[in-house]
Amino acid sequence: MKLEYLMLDQLVNDSQALDRALSGEELSFDDGMELMNYDNLHLLGAVADQSRKKLVGDEVSFTASYYMNYTNVCAASCQMCAFYRKDGDEDAYTLTPEQIEQRVGIAKQMGATEVHIVGGFHPKLPLDYYEDMMKLIKKNHPELKIKALTAAEIFFLSKLTKNSVKEVLSRLKESGLDSLPGGGAELFHPEIRPKIARGKCTGQEWLDTVETAHNMGIKSNVTMLYGHIEKPEHVIDHLIKIRELQKKTGGFITLIPLKFSLDNTELEQEHLVNNECSSVYDLRITAVSRLMLANVLNNISVYWVAYGKKLAQVALSNGGSDLVGTAFSEEVYRAAGKPTASSINELEIMVKEIGRKPIQRDTFFNVVNRF
Numbered sequence: 001m002k003l004e005y006l007m008l009d010q011l012v013n014d015s016q017a018l019d020r021a022l023s024g025e026e027l028s029f030d031d032g033m034e035l036m037n038y039d040n041l042h043l044l045g046a047v048a049d050q051s052r053k054k055l056v057g058d059e060v061s062f063t064a065s066y067y068m069n070y071t072n073v074c075a076a077s078c079q080m081c082a083f084y085r086k087d088g089d090e091d092a093y094t095l096t097p098e099q100i101e102q103r104v105g106i107a108k109q110m111g112a113t114e115v116h117i118v119g120g121f122h123p124k125l126p127l128d129y130y131e132d133m134m135k136l137i138k139k140n141h142p143e144l145k146i147k148a149l150t151a152a153e154i155f156f157l158s159k160l161t162k163n164s165v166k167e168v169l170s171r172l173k174e175s176g177l178d179s180l181p182g183g184g185a186e187l188f189h190p191e192i193r194p195k196i197a198r199g200k201c202t203g204q205e206w207l208d209t210v211e212t213a214h215n216m217g218i219k220s221n222v223t224m225l226y227g228h229i230e231k232p233e234h235v236i237d238h239l240i241k242i243r244e245l246q247k248k249t250g251g252f253i254t255l256i257p258l259k260f261s262l263d264n265t266e267l268e269q270e271h272l273v274n275n276e277c278s279s280v281y282d283l284r285i286t287a288v289s290r291l292m293l294a295n296v297l298n299n300i301s302v303y304w305v306a307y308g309k310k311l312a313q314v315a316l317s318n319g320g321s322d323l324v325g326t327a328f329s330e331e332v333y334r335a336a337g338k339p340t341a342s343s344i345n346e347l348e349i350m351v352k353e354i355g356r357k358p359i360q361r362d363t364f365f366n367v368v369n370r371f
Helices: 002-014 016-022 029-036 041-056 097-109 127-140 151-161 165-175 203-215 232-249 279-293 309-315 344-353
Strands: 059-063 065-069 114-118 145-148 219-226 252-259 322-325 357-361 367-370
Touching (some): 016 029, 016 041, 029 232, 029 279, 097 127, 127 151, 127 165, 151 203, 219 232, 252 279, 279 309
Parallel strands (some): 059 322, 065 114, 219 252
Antiparallel strands (some): 357 367
């Protein structure tokens, strides 16, 4: 490892940002912009992978997760979403708490240790609906972790029900909520957010909601949606805001960069985006995320559902350290044309093929099983 470091140290003398990253220093906005435009992707990935090895070692984690969308009805109409429907649409649906619990029972039989529950901004569902859902799951499946409702959904519920964010979170926590998924973050910068997330809370409102959750002992993931109409400065701004909040609360569990999936979205229909971003850009995002968040948020997840399994393996060698999970019954990316199911065994093989050590984890990155 020391020899690898010395070799990299000799190569990065053309980049102040990479040199600072190798030394373990915190990177500035200007450093991030340099890395977003740095032309030697192989060296960028090597430095990010060295950082990964130093911070978290050679293990690659994943969880057995069941994804459930309780509704596709949404008051928002995000330009990057192929999943949402309006109330009254022929293919709109909303599951009852009983239907949700039945699906959770099936998930447990499949080996899931967590249920990941998100939906749209349903304009008519009361807070009782969400409380009943979680209470029923915990009553019948107390060992399963409930990771449910993005910060954007929590904020929407607060406005809809005229309760504070803290009150909504308190009632859901009492009902069985264990953690929040990272969705709805998209990109925080006010210049880009309205162009991709019409009808959602602002970036600052998302951050404020998550900060409230963290201060109540509710941890969360955080995502970053890229590969559409963003500029490099929007990516770096997003990562720095994550870093600064993590310093305050320590409540983020992992960052999941999410590749924009084009099919059936408004951005595609209006020809604002005609092609999905390149694999080269995917690898750059993984590497830059690792280096910008180093020493503050050290779990960088590679969402294989969006990448495909082969590219995901490469991303794991560019700073990634987690494969998120099995994604049983994932519907949002499926709506945009992506295959979404895998097994623990398949993820284990993916990791072993690149010479790394697979581990199954729980929601909070505690080890469940080593292979």
